[in-house]
Amino acid sequence: xxxxxxxxLVDGSSYLYRAFHAMPPLSNSRxxxxxxxxxxxxxxxxxxxxxxxxHIGVVFDAPxxxxxxxxxxxYKAHRPPMPDDLRAQIEPLKELVAALGMPLLVVPGVEADxxxxxxxxxxxxxxxxxxxxxxxxxxxxxxxxxxxLLNTMSNTxxxxxxxxxxxxxxxxxxxxxxxxxxxxxxxxxxxxxxxxKTAAKWLNEYGSLDxxxxxxxxxxxxxGESLRENLEQLALSRKLATIQLDCELELTxxxxxxxxxxxxxxxxxxxxxxxxxxxxxLKEQQDEAGEPEPAIDEVGxxxxxxxxxxxxxxxxxxxxxxAELFAFDTETDSLDYMQANLVGxxxxxxxxxAAYVPFGHRYMGAPDQLAQDYVLGKLKPILxxxxxxxxxxxxxxxxxxxxRHGIALRGVRHDTMLESYVLDSTxxxxxxxxxxxxxxxAKTTKFEDIAGKGAKQVSFDQxxxxxxxxxxxxDADITLRLHRTLHPRLEAIAPLQRVYDEIExxxxxxxxxxxxxxxxxxGKLLQVQSKELAEKMAEIEKQAHEEAGGPFNLASxxxxxxxxxxxxxxxxxxxxxxGQPSTAENVLAxxxxxxxxxxxxxxxxxxxxxxxxxxxxxPQLRDEQGRVHTSYQQAVxxxxxxxxxxxxxxxxxxxxxxxxRIRKAFxxxxxxxxxxxxxxxxxLRIMAHLSEDPGLLAAFQEDQDIHRATAGEVFxxxxxxxxDNERRHAKAINFGLIYGMSAFGLAKQLGVERGTxxxxxxxxxxxxxxxxxxxxxxxxxxxxxxxxETVFGRRLYLPEINSRNGQRRQYAxxxxxxxxxxxxxxxxxxxxxxxxxDWLEAEHADVRMVMQVHDExxxxxxxxxxxxxxxxxxxxxxxxxxxxxxxxVDVGVGENWEEAH
Numbered sequence: 001x002x003x004x005x006x007x008x009l010v011d012g013s014s015y016l017y018r019a020f021h022a023m024p025p026l027s028n029s030r031x032x033x034x035x036x037x038x039x040x041x042x043x044x045x046x047x048x049x050x051x052x053x054x055h056i057g058v059v060f061d062a063p064x065x066x067x068x069x070x071x072x073x074x075y076k077a078h079r080p081p082m083p084d085d086l087r088a089q090i091e092p093l094k095e096l097v098a099a100l101g102m103p104l105l106v107v108p109g110v111e112a113d114x115x116x117x118x119x120x121x122x123x124x125x126x127x128x129x130x131x132x133x134x135x136x137x138x139x140x141x142x143x144x145x146x147x148x149l150l151n152t153m154s155n156t157x158x159x160x161x162x163x164x165x166x167x168x169x170x171x172x173x174x175x176x177x178x179x180x181x182x183x184x185x186x187x188x189x190x191x192x193x194x195x196x197k198t199a200a201k202w203l204n205e206y207g208s209l210d211x212x213x214x215x216x217x218x219x220x221x222x223x224g225e226s227l228r229e230n231l232e233q234l235a236l237s238r239k240l241a242t243i244q245l246d247c248e249l250e251l252t253x254x255x256x257x258x259x260x261x262x263x264x265x266x267x268x269x270x271x272x273x274x275x276x277x278x279x280x281x282l283k284e285q286q287d288e289a290g291e292p293e294p295a296i297d298e299v300g301x302x303x304x305x306x307x308x309x310x311x312x313x314x315x316x317x318x319x320x321x322x323a324e325l326f327a328f329d330t331e332t333d334s335l336d337y338m339q340a341n342l343v344g345x346x347x348x349x350x351x352x353x354a355a356y357v358p359f360g361h362r363y364m365g366a367p368d369q370l371a372q373d374y375v376l377g378k379l380k381p382i383l384x385x386x387x388x389x390x391x392x393x394x395x396x397x398x399x400x401x402x403x404r405h406g407i408a409l410r411g412v413r414h415d416t417m418l419e420s421y422v423l424d425s426t427x428x429x430x431x432x433x434x435x436x437x438x439x440x441x442a443k444t445t446k447f448e449d450i451a452g453k454g455a456k457q458v459s460f461d462q463x464x465x466x467x468x469x470x471x472x473x474x475d476a477d478i479t480l481r482l483h484r485t486l487h488p489r490l491e492a493i494a495p496l497q498r499v500y501d502e503i504e505x506x507x508x509x510x511x512x513x514x515x516x517x518x519x520x521x522x523g524k525l526l527q528v529q530s531k532e533l534a535e536k537m538a539e540i541e542k543q544a545h546e547e548a549g550g551p552f553n554l555a556s557x558x559x560x561x562x563x564x565x566x567x568x569x570x571x572x573x574x575x576x577x578x579g580q581p582s583t584a585e586n587v588l589a590x591x592x593x594x595x596x597x598x599x600x601x602x603x604x605x606x607x608x609x610x611x612x613x614x615x616x617x618x619p620q621l622r623d624e625q626g627r628v629h630t631s632y633q634q635a636v637x638x639x640x641x642x643x644x645x646x647x648x649x650x651x652x653x654x655x656x657x658x659x660x661r662i663r664k665a666f667x668x669x670x671x672x673x674x675x676x677x678x679x680x681x682x683x684l685r686i687m688a689h690l691s692e693d694p695g696l697l698a699a700f701q702e703d704q705d706i707h708r709a710t711a712g713e714v715f716x717x718x719x720x721x722x723x724d725n726e727r728r729h730a731k732a733i734n735f736g737l738i739y740g741m742s743a744f745g746l747a748k749q750l751g752v753e754r755g756t757x758x759x760x761x762x763x764x765x766x767x768x769x770x771x772x773x774x775x776x777x778x779x780x781x782x783x784x785x786x787x788x789e790t791v792f793g794r795r796l797y798l799p800e801i802n803s804r805n806g807q808r809r810q811y812a813x814x815x816x817x818x819x820x821x822x823x824x825x826x827x828x829x830x831x832x833x834x835x836x837x838d839w840l841e842a843e844h845a846d847v848r849m850v851m852q853v854h855d856e857x858x859x860x861x862x863x864x865x866x867x868x869x870x871x872x873x874x875x876x877x878x879x880x881x882x883x884x885x886x887x888x889v890d891v892g893v894g895e896n897w898e899e900a901h
Contacts, residue, residue, distance in 0.1 A: 007123045007253055008047055008056040009116045010102075011134035015040045015152075016060075016093065018135050020086045026438045027427045028274040031786060031799040033085040037093045037273060038437075043152045044100065047133060048258075055128075057119060057256040058097050059105045059112040060090075084803050092273065099266040101259035103251070110247050113138055117243035120147050123253040138183070140167060141174035141243060168200030176209035178241035179234055189233050193226040209238060276485070277441030302477060305355040306469030308369055316347070316355050317378050323349045325389035325413060327480035330398045331472050333360070333459040336646075337400035337515065338629050342372065343461045344468070345379065346476040351484065354473035363462045380407050389413035391483045393432045393475070396634070399512045412508055416479050419486040421635035422500045423493075424797050430635040436478050439485045444478055445471050495793020503792070503830050504634060510837040510849070511632045511642075518627030519649070519850040519858070522665040522896075523619035529661060530615040533607050536658075540607070544600040554604045557583045563597070570595055607658060614652060614662050621647060632852065639819050640794050640826035642852055650853045666851075666897035668860045673893050675866065676900035677873045679855040680888040681706055682828065683738055683821040689791070689883040690820060693770025700885035707731040713767035714760055733764055737771070738821055740814025775817050782816035790823035791881065792831075825855060828887070832880035833857065836873065844869065851897075858897060866893055 019039025026035035044058070097104050107115050113136065120130045124146045132139055133150045140163045143149060149158040156162075163171045180199040182190015202219075206212045212219075216228050263282060270279040307313045320326055327348040332340035343360035359372040382388050384407060391414040392398055399409040420430045420439075428438050436442045450467040451457050460468065490497050545551045549567070552559045564570045565581040573590050574582040585602065592599035621628045633643045644650040653659030668674045684706055688696035699709040704719065711722040711730035722730075729750055736746050747757035765772040782788050787797040796819040801812040833852065840847050847869055851858035857877070861869045870891050877889045894900035 005051060005053045005055070006129035006131045007119070007256065008051055008053045009119055009130060009132045010044065010047070010056070010058040011112055011116060011132065011136055011139070012040065012058045012060040012093075012097070012104075013112045014134050014136045015043060016086070016090065019043075020083070020089070026434075027424075027799070028272070031424070031427065031797050032092075032273075033089055033799075034092075034273045034275075036086060036089045037096065038275065038441075040093055041096055041275075043133070044097070044102070046152060048100075051131065054258055055123075055253065055256045056258050057103045057105055057251075057253075059115045059119075060094070061112045062106045062108045062110070065109070084800070084805055084808070092269065096266070096269050096273075099262045099269055101261045103256045103259075105249075105251065107247070107249060110244075114244040114247050115249065117142055117245045118247040118249060119253045119256070121245045126253065128253065137167075138174075138178060138241065138243065141171055141178075141241075143171040168196065169203045173203045173208070175238060175242050176203055176212075179209055179238035180212075182237060183241070189230070189237050191227050191230045191234070193223045198223060209234065274439070275441050276439065301352060302474070303353045304470050304473035304477070306465055306473070307355050307357045308367065308465075310370065310374075312355075313357060313370060313375065313378070316357075317382070319349060320347060320379075320382050320388070323388065325391060327354075327476040327483070328383070328390045328392050328395075328398070329472065329475045329479065330401055331356075331358075331460050331468070332401055333461045337397055337631070338404070338518075338623065340401050340404075341461075342376075342401060342405055344472060345375070346472040348473070348476040348480045351481050352477065354477040354480075356469045356472035356476075358465055358468065358472075360461050361463070361465060361468065363464065367465060376405060376407065383407050384410050386410040391416065391479060393417050393435075393479045393482070396508045396512050396515075399508065400516055403512065403516060412505065414483050414487065415505065415508065416482040416486060417635050418500060418504045418508075419483065419490055422496050422504055422794070423486060423489055424795070425635070425638045425640070426797050426799065432475065432478060432482070435482050435486075440478070440481055442478065442481075445474055447471075493795075495789065496795060499792055499794045499827070503827060503834070506834045507634065507830050510833050511634070513837065513841075514849045514852070515629055515631060517848040517850050517860075518623065518625075518629040520626050520667050520669055520860075521618050521622050521628050522667050523622055523626065525665045526615045526619050526662070529658075529665070530611055533611045533615060533658065537604055537607050537611070540600050540604045544597060544604065547597040547600060554601055555608070560601060564591070568595075568597065570598075606653075606656065610653075610658055610662065613647070618647060618665070630851075637826075638796055639822040640790065640796075640830075641822060641854075642826070642830075644853075649851060660898050663898035663901075664896045666858075667895065672860050672862050673866055673895065674850075674897055674900045675859045675861050675869060675873065675891065675893050676897065677857045677859070677877055677889055677891045678901075679825070679829065679877065680890050682825045682855050682887065684734055685883060685885050685887065686791070686821045686824045687738060687771065687774075688885045690824075691768075691770040691774035692884065693768045693774075695768050696771065697884055703886075703888075707734060710734055710764070710767075714763045729760065733760055737761070737764065737775075739818050778816055778820070779813050782813065788816050788819050790820055790827050791883075792824065792827045794823050794827060796820075796823060824881075828881045829855060829857070829877075832877040835880070836876045839872065839876065858900070861893075 016036055020036035022039060026038060027033050094104055105115055116132055120132060120142055123130050130147045131150050132142065132147065133152055135151050139149055140158060143158060143160055143163050158166065160171060163174065167174065167177060169177050177199050180191050180194050181196055202212050206215055213231060213234065216231060219227055267279060267282055270282060305312065307316065329346045330342055331344045331346065333343055334340040341360060344356055344358035346354060346356040348354035357370060357375055359369045359375050361369060383402065388411045390411050393415065394417045395412055395415045402409050416435060417430045420435050428434050433444050433446055436444045450463050450471050451460065490500055541554055544554060548563045552563055560583045561581050565572055570591055572581045573587045576582050588598040588602050592602055618628055623629065628647065630644045630649050631646050633645060636643045652662050666674065685700055688700050695713065699706050707727050707730045708719045708722050710733065711726040712719040714730055714733065715722065715726050732746060732749050736749065743754050743758040743761055746761065747754040750757060778788060782798055782801050786799065786801055787795045789795050798812045798816055800808040801816065803809045803812065829852065837849060844865065846862055847865060848860040849857065850860050859869065859873065870893065874889045874891060878887045881887060892900040
């Protein structure tokens with residue numbers, strides 16, 4: 001039998017695992033994972049397009065044991081359990097493979113490798129060429145004149161010379177090579193100390209494993225000793241590594257014919273997975289039997305222009321001036337919004353058509369470009385016109401960069417990053433490349449593709465226009481396409497649309513202004529603190545060495561492990577994945593309650609982190625006015641809270657004297673004060689609102705000390721009779737229950753017996769039954785809907801809430817209780833920031849909002865305005881939500897951040 005097209009055999013199991021770990025964590029709008037499905041399916045489509053085979057088979061491992069498990073009970077024993085997100089994608093993928101017309105093979109008791117080996121040899125013996133699509137190195141033993149390997153993920157092919165080049169031996173020696181080297185993924189033993197180079201050297205010298213065994217006594221050194229010590233297991237290793245070529249199969253290679261696609265089923269499955277580009281292509285194609293689909297288009301047909309003449313630019317300006325909405329993006333030479341220089345701008349009005357206007361490319365031989373002043377001068381009226389709608393991806397960055405170039409960006413209607421984030425904060429990363437892949441099925445050009453990677457990467461102004469132009473235009477085009485895909489989904493869910501329109505979009509301008517304001521830092525004070533921390537660390541190190549009986553590196557987990565658990569014999573609280581005693585922070589914290597050395601190590605770690613992260617680093621980040629500019633991330637925290645990066649100003653500890661001292665270095669400008677406004681117990685107040693528990697509602701409405709009131713209920717006392725220690729216990733209960741703390745966790749925190757902690761919890765729920773009812777109701781609703789909502793309608797999806805993994809399911813249930821509180825608190829402070837910002841811009845432009853930290857806002861206020869601003873801040877923050885209990889705001893004023901508390 002002869003055939004021009006080769007038989008294609010696909011190692012489905014190998015690609016499924018590799019795609020799962022290589023692809024972004026994609027999912028559809030129902031939170032069903034789809035990333036691995038997309039990766040494997042994309043590979044299959046490319047195979048069909050490239051080879052147009054008449055014969056193809058996709059082979060998966062069957063569940064259950066094989067003959068190798070009988071040979072060696074530790075075979076593949078080290079492999080972790082299959083993740084639930086991967087397991088959930090197996091059946092949908094198989095359905096898609098079948099709908100594409102590809103024969104699917106799953107043979108019980110036989111591994112995919114052996115099925116592929118048997119079919120490949122059948123086809124070879126019948127005169128067919130065979131291409132095995134796999135990433136598994138074991139398959140190299142099958143390569144011969146007719147059988148080649150293809151790794152579609154790395155786009156590499158292995159024929160006989162390729163195998164020799166990669167492994168140092170030919171295909172005929174691969175089984176012996178694998179027996180010597182072993183395979184950690186399959187737990188095939190191998191010979192310790194024998195790596196790939198040694199195995200190849202021996203096989204080239206002696207010719208085979210049998211010859212190596214015969215000459216084992218002549219092989220010198222420790223590696224020779226290791227060989228002789230492991231001779232008995234080599235036969236087993238070789239048998240485990242050998243692919244079976246004579247499996248009994250119901251199908252033969254001749255039966256693996258590519259069948260007609262089931263277009264109706266394929267469309268149904270594409271729709272389910274939300275592979276929208278493929279769905280659109282499917283609907284557009286004529287239904288021709290047996291004709292394979294074309295390879296995936298990168299982004300579809302496009303008309304991208306690089307504008308270098310005034311006439312072409314003026315034509316686009318005229319169009320932009322009439323457009324109701326256009327996509328807009330800046331290209332710069334830095335990611336730092338306070339340092340970035342504009343290099344060019346791009347825009348799109350209709351999908352598929354976009355333009356890039358360069359004016360700052362400065363590489364040698366760069367062509368003439370339009371002048372920056374001319375371009376920005378023409379665009380400024382349009383960009384500042386609130387009636388001309390703009391859509392972008394992370395427009396806060398563009399807004400900040402444009403502001404430094406004298407343009408106040410207005411008319412921001414949409415941001416695709418925020419559209420994705422509000423739709424589902426947990427479904428995917430919200431960068432443009434991930435969104436394009438998830439929602440458009442489009443693989444975009446990445447910055448690294450045109451600018452290089454690592455140390456060789458150049459800034460955008462050094463990228464040639466032939467590459468920079470299409471890249472920048474694609475950014476604008478993809479942004480517009482994403483908006484047209486995402487926004488209808490938001491419109492379909494009214495509460496999410498309100499969160500997007502009323503909170504996230506208006507917040508862009510607030511955060512941009514606050515970031516550019518920055519906060520003033522006393523660099524000299526931090527330098528003094530760095531010196532003092534270094535001295536304290538040296539003293540702690542000295543004490544630690546004395547406790548350990550000798551010097552050691554306090555930053556070395558290995559040395560700490562040896563001293564604590566081997567030398568001092570401390571109890572092992574937990575182990576690492578490799579089975580070693582853990583020295584993680586929570587482990588040391590538990591040991592520190594009893595032993596001095598772990599306590600000293602933790603103190604040293606804490607001071608070292610303060611020194612490296614804050615006292616050493618912050619002075620280096622100041623601008624000419626002594627201000628530090630963080631970046632507030634809107635689309636990171638799943639609950640809706642803002643996060644702060646580069647530098648992170650939200651993690652400065654407040655419970656240690658050293659952490660509080662760092663806050664003293666945050667100071668106002670001359671003639672100003674710092675005003676710190678903090679919501680009081682906001683999450684507990686939200687719990688009272690959501691649970692409608694009469695006792696909690698009464699305590700807050702009567703402005704009682706909630707922790708003292710709770711202690712009175714739990715311990716059966718009048719509030720005035722409650723001791724400070726009992727109040728502390730009640731505070732732990734109040735906050736612990738919000739975060740899903742168990743009796744075990746509460747007992748550990750309070751230092752009481754577990755039974756006592758359970759009694760506290762039981763009494764709490766007896767006194768506040770509405771809280772238990774709320775928690776039970778929320779868990780039930782979360783299991784049904786797989787999401788929970790804030791007071792304002794923001795959703796947090798819980799993909800693990802019905803997981804078969806008990807630990808993951810319980811974590812999701814705890815999240816379901818806490819997320820409505822955290823998310824509502826986030827919404828409240830964002831609403832307050834928006835209203836306060838608008839009022840300040842209109843009436844007090846000299847007052848600066850400089851930081852947002854958890855439930856706190858920090859402002860820089862001229863001394864003469866402190867009283868009026870204090871009143872208004874309280875008013876705006878307290879009025880940011882209408883709850884069944886009042887919102888209380890504590891305001892402090894001082895010469896530094898610590899004093900303002």
